[in-house]
Amino acid sequence: MKSTIDRRTFIGGVSTAAVGLTIVPSSVLGGKNIAPSDKINMAYIGCGTQGLRELPDLIKNPGVQIVAVCDPQREAVGYYDWSPKGLLNSLQNCIDDKNWNPGGDGKIPGGLNNGKDIVESYYSRVAKNGNYKGCAAYTDFREMFETNKNIDAVKIMATDHLHGVMATAAIKRGIHLTMHKPIANRLEEGFKVIEMAKKSDVTSHLIPWESNGxxxxxxxxxxxxxxxxxxxxxxxxxxxxxxxxxxxxxxQPKLPNGFDWDLWLGPEAARPYHPNYTNxxxxxxxxxxxxxxxxxxxxxxxxxxxxxxxxxxxxxxxxxxxxxxxxxxxxxxxxxxxxxxxxxxxxxxxxxxxxxxxxxxxxxxxxxxxxxxxxxxxxxxxxxxxxxxxxxxxxxxxxxxxxxxxxxxxxxxxxxxxxxxxxxSYERESGVQRFVDAVKAGKQTAGSFREAWPITEAVNLYSAALRSNKNLKYDSVKRQVTNTSEVNKYLTREYRAGWGLDEV
Structure with a gap:
């Protein structure tokens, strides 16, 4: 795919057949080699409250340089958190600026603009010149991956329904990735992502591993x-x-300014915006x-x-x-x-x-x-x-x-x-450092996607069983429910044009 394809093309739902990416050779799935002494150029997808909460640990790591942030919502409007000032105080401490505020509705930090501002403010403080502007901002992760060729790795902190397509897009391009749970909120999608990770040299890491005893x-x-x-x-x-x-x-309430609802929906069917779906x-x-x-x-x-x-x-x-x-x-x-x-x-x-x-x-x-x-x-x-x-x-x-x-x-x-x-001993190395070390060594972490199928299978069968409210007899080889076949529709996803795993 040529890097000149613009954002409107992505939003319009271009198919991979049209741009020659229907078949992905196994050679494409290799990870990018990084010298142990070099910094890892990382992209950061997901600037909601949890994304911003975990941003300081990554941004402070000397082995990482955040070069891009991505989120379909630009402004800090309509976010919720566990305390009114906890996240704000954490971000102010990160950039050493007690006067920093998120803007938006003036309540809780969140959104693409806040993510970019925190990254550039931190690096400006570290550089002591107060003028760092090296972090690109994108609302569409597909555009980011295609146009920004400086990305070695990505951290994904998006909503569950976007994890699988985002992970697929990264692995296809040989981009190392660390991601929050789950790998996917559909069983078949999770299986395909894990199988792709197994065939790739990409370092993958699922963040909740760090909290397991x-x-x-x-x-x-x-x-x-x-x-x-x-x-x-x-x-x-x-x-x-x-x-x-x-x-x-x-x-049908008004869509907040700077919120690309179509991108937030991603592979899921179109429906009117409502804040009860988000954040x-x-x-x-x-x-x-x-x-x-x-x-x-x-x-x-x-x-x-x-x-x-x-x-x-x-x-x-x-x-x-x-x-x-x-x-x-x-x-x-x-x-x-x-x-x-x-x-x-x-x-x-x-x-x-x-x-x-x-x-x-x-x-x-x-x-x-x-x-x-x-x-x-x-x-x-x-x-x-x-x-x-x-x-x-x-x-x-x-x-x-x-x-x-x-x-x-x-x-x-x-x-x-x-x-x-x-x-x-229940002490573990920082998950950020574990991932950084593994990427530089060209190895997998203990929390690799390759080890995550049993838990991925279980959480998606839980969802399908509750949704159907039926006892399920399950064939693990075929990954199919055998006693009530209509439940199998809950194990897969109907992708909108431009969002299939063979398209992203």
Missing amino acids: SMEQVLAWIKGGVIGELKEVHNWSNRPVWPQYAEIPAE MVFRGWYDFGGGAMADMGHYSLWTVFGGLELENPYFIEPQRSHVCGLTDKATAYRLNNDYAFPYASSCRFKYPKNSWRPAVDLIWYDGGIRPAVPEALIQQDHELPQEGLMFVGSKGIIMSPFMLKDPYVVSGDLKLAEELNKNV
Whole structure:
């Protein structure tokens, strides 16, 4: 594709067939070589609140130079955060300017203009000349990748529905990438991205790996027989901590200035703008988010999947809350909702046995739902925490904080548990530095996309099961639901013109 193709061409939905990129040779998928002494030229996609919150750690790394930022929303309008001044104070500290303000509606920082301003203000302060203007700004990541040839790597902090297409565009061009969860909010798209990453020399890194604890101690207890045979793994989260909506917005408010709604929608079907789809609340919609499990399960379960070798679930059972309303005829009805995640849910996955353990059930809970309190904890007058992990065996139970750090035996062979105690370190190198070092060494990180299929598969089956409200029998080889074929439409995406994985 020629770099002279302009922004209007991209927005108009040019197909790859028209520009000669229908087939991507494997040679194209190599990563860019960077000398250990050189800085990595990075692009930064996603200047919302979480993107700006994580920007200082990257911008301060001496091995990185941020050369471009990208976001379809330019101005700081309509953003939400966990505190009124926390993000603002962090950004002011980063650039050493207590007078910096985000503009826009004067509430919460966010948007492309803020991202560019923070990058250039920081580098101006470091250079001590107050005049750095070397950060390009784009609303369309496709244009950025095609026209800016100085990009070695990219950090992606976008909404869930854009992750897969953005990652694909980077890998095709040999651009190393680090990205927030999930890899994709559709199962088939996630599979294709991971397979592409496996065939590429590109360094890939999924950010939530850094927050996962170690399975070393839990595995020592399980394999040592402390709790008998492992039967169940329970994981519960206090998410959602954002508003959920039971109905599709009916009103059509004005689009904020500088917000390219068409680019924000990306591969998803066109619909009128509404703020209830965007920013903090996008996770609650099946089209744009991945729900509570995609949000938090990557932090708690990734090492669980790896340690227990949980692969290829064959049965998925959803339980979900529902919402009722009243008609103008004074009758009640239940909303038929296949567009937004429920306020609360649980989802059970059945995994087959392997060479060293029996079949295991993994049960996820969100929205305030938790598993039953074990008898041993009842006897001790203990309640379950708001978030946590529990490994249930035939003879005992192991409990752990949510992100698998400092687990402890509740019941079972307590003497054997003491004998099998391990001195496990939970300290990890900064995720930013881990990624930088891996790119310069031409290696993968422990959080590589190549290792992320089991968790990617699970979070997308969770979404499809809740959306359909049906028990699913799943063929992991074909990646298809076999007992109710209409659910398979939720495992794939119908891409708008210009947004398919073979087009970006």
